[in-house]
Amino acid sequence: MARRLMLSVAQAQRRILALGHPLGSETLEVARAAGRYLAAPLHAQRDQPPADNSAMDGFAIRFADLPGPWTVIGESRAGHPFEGQVAPGQATKISTGAILPDGADTVLVREDAGMDDDRLSLSGDGPAEIGRHIRRAGGDFRRGDQLLAAGQLLGPGALALAISSGLGTVDVGRRPSVTILSTGNELAAPGSLAAANQIYDSNGPMLSAMMMGLCGDVQHLSGVEDDEASVRAAIRSADNADILVTIGGASVGDHDHVKPALVAEDAALDFWKIAMKPGKPLLAGTRGRQVVIGLPGNPGSAFVTATLFLLPLLRHLAGASDPLPTVGYAHLRTALPAGGSRTEFLRAQLDNGSIAVLGAQSSGLLHTLAAADALIQRPEHAPPVEAGTIIPYIALYKGNA
Numbered sequence: 001m002a003r004r005l006m007l008s009v010a011q012a013q014r015r016i017l018a019l020g021h022p023l024g025s026e027t028l029e030v031a032r033a034a035g036r037y038l039a040a041p042l043h044a045q046r047d048q049p050p051a052d053n054s055a056m057d058g059f060a061i062r063f064a065d066l067p068g069p070w071t072v073i074g075e076s077r078a079g080h081p082f083e084g085q086v087a088p089g090q091a092t093k094i095s096t097g098a099i100l101p102d103g104a105d106t107v108l109v110r111e112d113a114g115m116d117d118d119r120l121s122l123s124g125d126g127p128a129e130i131g132r133h134i135r136r137a138g139g140d141f142r143r144g145d146q147l148l149a150a151g152q153l154l155g156p157g158a159l160a161l162a163i164s165s166g167l168g169t170v171d172v173g174r175r176p177s178v179t180i181l182s183t184g185n186e187l188a189a190p191g192s193l194a195a196a197n198q199i200y201d202s203n204g205p206m207l208s209a210m211m212m213g214l215c216g217d218v219q220h221l222s223g224v225e226d227d228e229a230s231v232r233a234a235i236r237s238a239d240n241a242d243i244l245v246t247i248g249g250a251s252v253g254d255h256d257h258v259k260p261a262l263v264a265e266d267a268a269l270d271f272w273k274i275a276m277k278p279g280k281p282l283l284a285g286t287r288g289r290q291v292v293i294g295l296p297g298n299p300g301s302a303f304v305t306a307t308l309f310l311l312p313l314l315r316h317l318a319g320a321s322d323p324l325p326t327v328g329y330a331h332l333r334t335a336l337p338a339g340g341s342r343t344e345f346l347r348a349q350l351d352n353g354s355i356a357v358l359g360a361q362s363s364g365l366l367h368t369l370a371a372a373d374a375l376i377q378r379p380e381h382a383p384p385v386e387a388g389t390i391i392p393y394i395a396l397y398k399g400n401a
Contacts, residue, residue: 173319
């Protein structure tokens with residue numbers, strides 16, 4: 001059997017993640033830790049809720065006193081509890097989130113209540129059971145409970161949970177620093193007057209945007225000349241970065257100097273071909289403590305390979321327990337033909353639970369890249385797929401949308 005020269009996508013992902021290790025931790029104020037990965041499990045510092053409280057606006061009563069009437073003797077408001085005790089035949093006004101007064105065991109909602117001065121009467125069906133409309137102390141979590149695991153992302157909901165648990169600071173993974181190196185004599189700066197033989201350097205800013213929130217620092221070295229000496233000098237200037245990302249020049253053409261320049265600068269290359277489309281010429285290795293990833297130069301290829309390999313590496317170094325892209329499922333809107341000899345990643349659009357492949361899949365087409373919000377993965381030699389089939393997809397980065 002012929003020896004396989006190219007890695008599968010899964011093999012390449014495992015090997016890239018194995019090139020680096022999480023960068024340790026730092027302590028942040030919890031309100032400033034959004035988007036970071038926990039370096040240690042998070043445990044509750046108190047019960048939540050800390051006391052029985054009302055889930056509705058209404059009146060705190062004794063269930064045994066139904067159907068009333070009651071004498072209203074005070075009020076319990078959020079942040080200002082009623083200090084006395086509710087005796088038989090008595091009630092207090094109570095607002096949502098306010099502590100349930102001693103003696104009361106049920107909340108009569110305002111919609112079922114009638115008031116005449118301090119006299120409360122039942123005007124609707126009333127509570128059907130004792131304890132109605134009460135949130136019990138510790139009903140969400142108890143002091144000492146583990147709420148979040150190490151490696152979990154502090155997204156908006158998790159951040160609210162961490163703050164509500166009583167924590168003021170959290171230990172989170174350090175974010176990696178990245179240097180992006182764009183090679184090519186043909187590259188022109190954004191907004192400049194580009195000649196007919198030039199293209200604008202869109203890949204560097206695109207990758208910087210994709211990495212936003214995952215990096216501590218991003219430096220972009222653009223327009224590095226297509227000669228080995230210039231590429232080597234740029235590589236040396238990135239010595240302090242945790243990750244060096246090169247764009248273009250990693251193939252085997254006469255003007256592809258990235259690979260020999262990396263070797264000359266003492267990089268140990270792990271692999272440089274993957275059995276996938278787009279993105280076959282992807283390079284990975286290390287240079288001392290630094291992880292090196294060489295992405296293809298076509299924007300579509302750079303975007304897809306960054307999604308599958310670079311972003312997982314960033315998450316891994318930042319302490320994520322599950323750094324690989326999240327997979328979703330949707331109904332296929334249009335049929336797909338049989339696949340080719342490499343794993344394919346087709347740019348697609350999601351729409352209300354269904355997904356369709358965009359027509360133009362050339363890796364150099366930017367309008368397709370801008371329109372796509374998902375990738376459909378097709379295995380090697382995949383059979384045809386009928387419309388309506390539920391298929392997996394990977395959601396693409398769309399900024400804050």
